[in-house]
Amino acid sequence: MSAFFTQLISILTRSIANGMPFLYGSTGETLTEKTGHLNLGIPGIMCVGASSGCIAIAIYGRAAGGIDASNPFLCLLLAVLASFVGGILMGLIYCFLTVTLRSNQNVTGLALTTLGTGVSTYMISKVQNAEFVPANKFFTYSLRSALGENAVTDSWFGELFLSHGFMIYLAVIIALIAAWVLKKTRVGLNLRAVGENPATADAAGVNVSRYKYFFTCLGSGIAALGGLCYIMDNLNGNWEYSIAEIGWLSIALVIFTLWRPNLGILGSVVFGGLRILGNSNFIRGVDKSVMQMLPYLVTILVLVIVSMRNRKENQPPAHLGQNYFREER
Amino acid sequence: MSDTTALKKSETREPLFHIAKRADIVWWKAWLIRLAALAASLIVCAALARALGGIAPLAFFRSMISGAFGTKRRIWKLFYELAILLSISLAVTPAFKMRFWNIGAEGQALIGGLATAACMYYFGGKIPTPLLFVVMIAASILAGMIWAVIPAVFKAFWNTNETLFTLMMNYVAIQLVTFMINFWVTSGSGTLPPMSEYALPTIGSNAWILNIIVIAVLTVAVYIYLRFSKHGYELSVVGESENTALYVGINVKKVIIRTMLLSGALCGVTGLLLVGGTDHTISASTVGGRGFTAIMVSWLGRFNPIFMVLTSFLLAFLGAGANQISNDYKMNGSISDIITAVILFFVIGCEFFIQYRIVLCKNGKEGK
Numbered sequence: 001m002s003a004f005f006t007q008l009i010s011i012l013t014r015s016i017a018n019g020m021p022f023l024y025g026s027t028g029e030t031l032t033e034k035t036g037h038l039n040l041g042i043p044g045i046m047c048v049g050a051s052s053g054c055i056a057i058a059i060y061g062r063a064a065g066g067i068d069a070s071n072p073f074l075c076l077l078l079a080v081l082a083s084f085v086g087g088i089l090m091g092l093i094y095c096f097l098t099v100t101l102r103s104n105q106n107v108t109g110l111a112l113t114t115l116g117t118g119v120s121t122y123m124i125s126k127v128q129n130a131e132f133v134p135a136n137k138f139f140t141y142s143l144r145s146a147l148g149e150n151a152v153t154d155s156w157f158g159e160l161f162l163s164h165g166f167m168i169y170l171a172v173i174i175a176l177i178a179a180w181v182l183k184k185t186r187v188g189l190n191l192r193a194v195g196e197n198p199a200t201a202d203a204a205g206v207n208v209s210r211y212k213y214f215f216t217c218l219g220s221g222i223a224a225l226g227g228l229c230y231i232m233d234n235l236n237g238n239w240e241y242s243i244a245e246i247g248w249l250s251i252a253l254v255i256f257t258l259w260r261p262n263l264g265i266l267g268s269v270v271f272g273g274l275r276i277l278g279n280s281n282f283i284r285g286v287d288k289s290v291m292q293m294l295p296y297l298v299t300i301l302v303l304v305i306v307s308m309r310n311r312k313e314n315q316p317p318a319h320l321g322q323n324y325f326r327e328e329r
Numbered sequence: 330m331s332d333t334t335a336l337k338k339s340e341t342r343e344p345l346f347h348i349a350k351r352a353d354i355v356w357w358k359a360w361l362i363r364l365a366a367l368a369a370s371l372i373v374c375a376a377l378a379r380a381l382g383g384i385a386p387l388a389f390f391r392s393m394i395s396g397a398f399g400t401k402r403r404i405w406k407l408f409y410e411l412a413i414l415l416s417i418s419l420a421v422t423p424a425f426k427m428r429f430w431n432i433g434a435e436g437q438a439l440i441g442g443l444a445t446a447a448c449m450y451y452f453g454g455k456i457p458t459p460l461l462f463v464v465m466i467a468a469s470i471l472a473g474m475i476w477a478v479i480p481a482v483f484k485a486f487w488n489t490n491e492t493l494f495t496l497m498m499n500y501v502a503i504q505l506v507t508f509m510i511n512f513w514v515t516s517g518s519g520t521l522p523p524m525s526e527y528a529l530p531t532i533g534s535n536a537w538i539l540n541i542i543v544i545a546v547l548t549v550a551v552y553i554y555l556r557f558s559k560h561g562y563e564l565s566v567v568g569e570s571e572n573t574a575l576y577v578g579i580n581v582k583k584v585i586i587r588t589m590l591l592s593g594a595l596c597g598v599t600g601l602l603l604v605g606g607t608d609h610t611i612s613a614s615t616v617g618g619r620g621f622t623a624i625m626v627s628w629l630g631r632f633n634p635i636f637m638v639l640t641s642f643l644l645a646f647l648g649a650g651a652n653q654i655s656n657d658y659k660m661n662g663s664i665s666d667i668i669t670a671v672i673l674f675f676v677i678g679c680e681f682f683i684q685y686r687i688v689l690c691k692n693g694k695e696g697k
Contacts, residue, residue: 037493040432101681105434106492110621111673114675118666122381125661133642248500280597287511293504296497303497309487316490320428325685327350 007070009156012269017164018234019272020062020171024226025172025250026268027175027261028087030234031219034182036195036319037098040109042223043247044116045090049224050231051120052086053079067134075167076138076166079082079228087224090116091217099212102323115245124239136237140165167229172232172265175220179262191215195317198324208324226250249275252299258306258314346689359683366679367643370672377667382658388653396653397646409537409607409640410645412544413599417616417629418637419544419551419597423588425624426555426632428568429484433495435620436502437593439478440611441600443506444472446521446611449604450513453527461527465605466598473597474590476502481589485582499620503613510612524610531600540602547595552634554591564588589678596620629676647672 025042032039056078057067064070092110097103144162151160156286182188185292193201194211202208227243253271255262278291306314355596375386384392397407417434448465456464476498481491510521532538555561567584574581606609611696626644630637651665658664 028446034368040496093674097678101678103677103680104628106430106623107677108674110624111670111677114666115670115672118663118670121661121664125663210393248496251493252500255490255497287508289504289507289511293501293508296504298589300494300497300501303494304483304487304489305489307483310487311445316493320490321492325348325350327348 001103003209005156009159011193011273013160013163014276015269015273016160017168017272019268019270021226021230021234021246022253022271022315023171023175023268024229025223025247026253026257026264027171027178028219028223028226028255029251030182030257030259030261030264031178031191031222032091033214033259033320034191034195034317035215036198036317036324037094037212037216038109038321039091039094039112039216039220040106040251041094041112041116041220042109043244044113044119044249045087045220045223046247046250047120047243048086048090048114048123049083049125050239052152053083053228053241054132054177054231054237056082057135058127061131061135064220066084067131067290072138072141075135078233079135080167080170080225083224083228084221087221088217090224091220092213093236094220094252095213099209099216099325102325104180105321105323112130112167113244113247115258120243121241123319129237129239132232136232139167139232140236143169155177162279165233167225167233169317170225171229174267175261179260182261192317195319198319202326203323208326212324223250227281248306249295252295255298255316256295256302258302259316270298291326344690346677346687348685350689351684351686354683362679362682365675366675367664367672374668374671377671378654378664381667382654382660382664384654384658392654392657393650396651397649397654399653400547403649405535405537407645407649408541410539410648411641412537414539414626414641414645415548415602415637416544416599416602417596417619418626418641419634420592420599421623422551422627422632422634422637423561423564425553425627426568427585427588428566429481429585430492431477431589431592432478432492432496432621432624433477433480433498434592434596434623435616435618436471436495436499437596438600438603438616439499439502439506439611440476441469441473441597442604442608442611442615443502443509443600444468444597445601445604446524447509449524449527449609450521453524458527462529462605465529466601468600469605470594470597473595473600474593477589477593477596477648478586481586484583506611506613506615511597520612521610521643525609528609529605539608540606543598543602547598548634548638551595555632555634560584560587590670614693625673625677642674644669 022265025046028045029039029042060075060078061067067075090112094108094117097108098105142163142165144158147153147162152158161224185282190206191211192199193204194208196208198208201211226246230243230246231237231239249271253264253267256271257267274291274294278288278294368587371390375389379386380388380443386414396403398404417438418665420437421431421434425488426499444466445468448461448468452461452464460503478496480489480498483494484491507519510519514521529539531540555565563579563584566577566579567581571581574584599615608615622644626637629643630640648665649667654660654668655662655665
């Protein structure tokens with residue numbers, strides 16, 4: 001293999017790993033937006049997801065007498081569950097305000113981001129870094145190591161697709177399931193109807209509030225996993241306050257992928273790649289900030305092109321941002 | 330009434346209550362509800378502070394008030410914060426009244442600041458200072474307008490979602506500022522040293538008075554524009570119903586673009602005041618999230634510039650007070666974010682009780 005090819009594979013591999021937090025965020029936000037709710041609290045939700053996962057690891061570690069003595073599967077399960085539940089709780093706050101009390105979605109979402117940043121800062125200050133950082137080896141334990149050494153795992157294919165931790169594959173699986181539910185099932189059809197025209201869905205016997213609550217909370221739970229994946233997988237457990245940035249980019253990714261979680265898999269790798277290139281000196285002479293601007297610029301470009309072509313299937317949900325009140329005609 | 334008797338009587342289940350929209354509410358009742366929500370939120374916050382940080386409730390309120398009014402400097406700082414918040418809120422309000430969700434004020438103000446900084450950097454010392462000020466003012470307003478009018482044009486002609494577009498423009502602006510700083514500062518430190526010799530003049534010894542006066546004038550001007558001018562009337566018609574606007578012959582596209590030009594220009598002025606008036610330099614965090622807080626200020630103030638003075642006071646007070654608590658009890662900023670968010674939730678949520686009323690149902694018939 002030439003040196004260039006090796007480097008290319010290495011960058012692509014890192015793009016995949018670094019893209020998956022975006023995929024969690026965008027899959028979650030897509031489900032939320034399909035109910036007609038624009039949740040700008042995603043950055044806060046991802047912060048809470050990361051911190052509650054880390055807290056769960058730390059608490060379990062204390063109970064088990066150290067991370068190294070603990071059961072890896074239980075440790076991972078608890079972390080993922082805690083993160084998911086943390087996200088759902090944040091989603092419930094958002095739903096109560098926007099669905100039940102019909103508050104303004106943008107304002108509520110922004111306040112939720114403030115809350116999430118605060119809560120995660122508080123939570124993480126209650127544990128020592130050393131109590132959760134060692135668990136990163138469970139998160140980054142790759143499929144390749146699990147399968148053992150052979151011709152396939154040693155090849156470029158193995159490097160590219162098999163060298164990741166379990167949260168990377170989980171992101172893809174969740175995205176594929178979400179895409180299938182949205183496109184192929186009755187629940188997905190109803191969900192899309194709720195976002196497009198809640199009055200019609202209501203008349204057809206769909207429980208609009210229940211759909212909004214369920215999918216917004218589920219979406220928040222999924223997005224929260226993105227925060228955990230970012231901290232424990234991409235950053236190897238080093239706590240950093242750049243999670244919120246991942247959240248904003250995830251909201252951008254939803255538009256970039258035209259509200260389709262399956263396209264999101266490719267889109268997230270592109271975003272991950274831009275992030276990697278932005279942080280490395282791979283392309284010389286280009287300022288880092290230009291690379292970091294690119295995801296937002298391409299998102300704007302997609303948004304503009306899509307609205308100009310005006311094809312129905314590529315538009316945002318028609319009632320995005322508007323709350324539904326049955327008696328308002 | 331229990332559900333079983335309802336089933337026996339009518340064979341259908343009646344809900345215990347239903348929600349109806351209020352036609353109108355007396356103004357003092359609305360404000361009473363808001364005050365009650367604020368009081369409730371403060372009680373919850375005091376309880377939270379006790380649970381999370383072991384702060385006694387009295388000490389909690391004392392610390393908050395001292396953070397806002399404790400010293401003469403803090404009071405000045407509070408009014409300065411109030412003014413800057415109000416300024417950005419004034420900028421987004423015409424757009425919001427038109428139901429154009431401009432959440433890009435952060436970027437529009439930042440780009441106005443960047444234009445100011447660029448003028449100071451390139452022309453400072455090379456042209457007479459009064460001329461420099463004219464160039465700074467023109468450049469910042471123009472930059473803000475450009476940043477705001479791009480999403481507006483796409484909204485007007487192709488109905489591009491403005492919320493998402495303006496949100497993305499914020500981050501483009503932030504990266505652009507980082508890029509320009511790296512371009513100007515060759516040492517690689519990433520911070521631009523203050524260019525105080527080219528700053529806007531100060532009134533007395535305090536750099537904040539000029540900002541406060543300019544913004545007070547702007548508040549009155551925006552109030553008059555929205556309340557009494559033809560433009561103000563047109564944009565509120567577009568906001569209420571685009572079809573009505575078309576029917577009465579209002580050029581909706583023109584109104585959208587014109588209003589966003591105004592919105593961007595006001596954001597640009599804020600950027601000018603921040604960079605030229607107080608900071609004398611620029612960084613990616615010069616606006617510091619105020620563009621987002623302004624959305625809440627404007628919305629909580631019911632898009633009325635006079636009420637917005639009150640709501641920006643509330644948010645400025647909250648910010649100062651919560652910061653003080655973080656400092657006093659060494660809680661690394663977490664408590665201030667949590668307190669701010671909880672109070673906002675209460676204040677946002679209470680609008681429901683102003684707009685709707687809960688009607689109890691009796692014997693399957695609608696009661697009052």
